[in-house]
Amino acid sequence: MSKLTMSKAINEGLRKCLETDPKTVIMGEDVGKLGGVFRVTDGLQKDFGEDRVIDTPLAESGIMGTAIGLALRGYRPIVEIQFDGFVYPAFDQIVTQLAKMHARALGHVKMPVTVRIPYAGGIGAVEHHSESHEAYFAHTAGLRVVTPSNPDDAYWMLRQSVESDDPVIFLEPKARYWDKAEISAAPVLDLHAAKVVRPGTDLTLLAYGPMVKTCLEAAAVAEQDGHRIEVVDLRSLSPVDFATLAESVKRTGRAVVVHEAPVFMGMGAELAARLTEQCFYHLEAPILRVGGYFAPYPPSRVEEQFLPDLDRVLDAVDRALAF
Amino acid sequence: MTVKSTSRARKKAAPGVPDSARTGQDAPAELVQLLTPEGDRVENPEFPLTVSPEELRALYRDLVLVRRFDGEATALQRQGELGLWASLLGQEAAQVGSGRAMREGDYAFPTYREHGVAWCRGVDPLNLLGMFRGVNHGGWDPNEKNFHLYTIVIGSQTLHATGYAMGITKDGAEDAVIAYFGDGASSQGDVNEAFTFASVYNAPVVFFCQNNQWAISEPTVNQTKIPLYRRASGFGFPGVRVDGNDVLACLAVTRWALDRARNGGGPVLIEAFTYRMGAHTTSDDPTRYRSAEETEAWKAKDPIARLRAHLEKEGLADEEFFAAVDTESEALGLRVREGVRSMPDPDPTLIFDHVYAEPHALVEEERAEYVAYAQSFEGGE
Secondary structure: OOOEEHHHHHHHHHHHHHHHOOOEEEEEOOOOOOOOOOOOOOOHHHHHOOOOEEEOOOOHHHHHHHHHHHHHOOOEEEEEOOOHHHOHHHHHHHHHHHOOHHHHOOOOOOOOOEEEEEEOOOOOOOOOOOOOOHHHHHOOOOOEEEOOOOHHHHHHHHHHHHHOOOOEEEEEEHHHOOOEEOOOOOOOOOOOOOEEEEOOOOEEEEEOOOHHHHHHHHHHHHHHOOOOEEEEEOOEEEOOOHHHHHHHHHHHOOEEEEEEEEOOOOHHHHHHHHHHHHHHHHOOOOOEEEEEOOOOOOOHHHHHHHOOOHHHHHHHHHHHHHO | OOOOOOHHHHHHOOOOOOHHHHOOOOOHHHOEOOEOOOOOEOOOOOOOOOOOHHHHHHHHHHHHHHHHHHHHHHHHHHOOOOOOOOOOOOOHHHHHHHHHHOOOOOEEEOOOOOHHHHHHHOOOHHHHHHHHHOOOOOOOOHHHHOEOOOOOOOOHHHHHHHHHHHHHHHHOOOOOEEEEEEOOHHHOHHHHHHHHHHHHOOOOEEEEEEEOOEEOOEEHHHOOOOOHHHHHHHHOOOEEEEEOOOHHHHHHHHHHHHHHHHOOOOOEEEEEEOOOOOOOOOOOOHHHOOOHHHHHHHHOOOHHHHHHHHHHHOOOOOHHHHHHHHHHHHHHHHHHHHHHHOOOOOOHHHHHOOOOOOOOHHHHHHHHHHHHHHHOOOOOO
16 A cells, blocks of 8 residues: 555545445544545545445434444444544443443443544644543443554554454544555554554653654654663553563663643553553653643643643653653 | 422422323323223224234233232342332333334333333343342343343433434334333433434334333423423424323334334334332332322322223133233242342452453453452462
8 A cells, every 4th residue: 555644544444444344334423425524534425325424413422322223233333523522422322331331231242333533632723622531431441442643553453443343442643644654564463562663772652642753753852862762652542552561661661651631640640550560670760751731621822832742751751861 | 310400390390280280291182092091992093903802811911920020029129139129110001012012023222110121022030130139230132032231321222222223224124123211311412312313314213201200209390391292393203192001002002103113104202101100219219209199199090900990891801810810920929039039149250251342451460360369368267
């Protein structure tokens, strides 16, 4: 496959799903004729019809609840929530119904539902269009939560998510929709495997989704100062591939977690706690966290100050190295 | 449903006001009725029903056995065998009538009170008791009898029913779905979204609302200013109010609605006008919010008494039949009692079973941790 943007890669992934499994259906607001507000579903309704690519009423709980019903009937719905901040009306159906159905039915029914959500900030959007709510979903047993950081992962992780018999929250970093990359001919990793995306020896940067690129840039800058920083892309937030993470942190002895979501009670808290337990005698410094502040996502003119950037990541790197 | 009623609603719900005024609802003339409380058959040209003596006796048997099972469960809760029970007392006709209207391929999405529908679908009553005893959260295979798991979050299942019905349309199948809910649930966003989706996609789903007048302590007037069945017209499909204590009317109207849905007619809202004779659940105390006179008035409309009166008046069943049903009822009570008492507690590792369909590293890690921890106590103090 030639070089594709992330949005096009997801589009191609969706196309492949619709082609290979007649039980897949896409549901969401404006996913049909318009092709989605980010054009991720562009052209799919034209090629697969209104029965497979469904423009739904504007009711997120309704979309989620009927997707659950379709799954009970043997379908494999791929739901699009238009923006991160619009998922909350569907949150009840996701948490009380979707996540628990398989367990409460003692395995008699499966919930192969993929919920695609463009998330995180950095695109100068209005309120409710830039949120990082991954911790809510990762905190809920019964859901799988993944987030690609690049077009190749976006394509293959989407395919793997749709093939999963469990519900998957598929978080798309909207600021990276326009990044371009080559798509592999076959998936290299399991859906839930983390990946060392830049090897190093002095410190491990742990990131996912939109912050992987930021961390790679930070590592490149740090190298000019003589620091060899390793970057690990988590890819999956539930389950987390702790084996890969711990192996890296034991080797480097230092770790900094970076995410856009507020630091307080974020993914970083869980990562720091578990990795401290697993790597205690290898650590040269406490595991530090860089993230959003404990405040509502700010107006876009000041979002640069809210989001972790190169300088804030490097500041944390310096503090960790100084221990 | 713990929302406080507004002062305005409280004023309207003053005790002593007749039901029709309380609920802001119109004269009972709107009610589809085929069997009067006195046990006399009446005809309704819109909903004709031909029913054989044998079918009438079968319905009577259903009603009696369902009530017996329900009563047994309430007793078992009082004896500490169940943690909770949500009784259907008074609603047997609404459930048996609608349940018997279904065909084998149809699918029911219940609340947590549809024990009578479960009975009609052939679900073993003991399966229903597992969740109230606390040994599982339901756990039966919904596809075995086309009876979905009980849903406790109010109204959620109406969307599942609608989605399932949308799938039936996609499959080109000739089945239909019933979504059960109550007067309280009619206020939920999910129920209104289900109406919207069902209408827009013309889904073969029948919305069966048992208006039992009370959402725990809140009268229907706290949910609506118009009769509930009229809500349907705003969504673009028919609404019918049926005497929920009349098993024949419930059967005829539900059969009509299911056939209509099956033939591409789209959704119907049925409001079964009935009464919750018992408490909301065994944890509830209805004397705090409703009068004994009200309950007494509804007792006169009892669904079982009227069918028995009809069978006796018309000479369609003899003493031998009634005695046989009573014997069967005793046997069911005994089976349920013994079945619940001997129901084993699950192995604690059930906690980790089925959280996911495919392996999940954290769940497996915690299962292993738990097992090792539990084993560390074995043979030691």
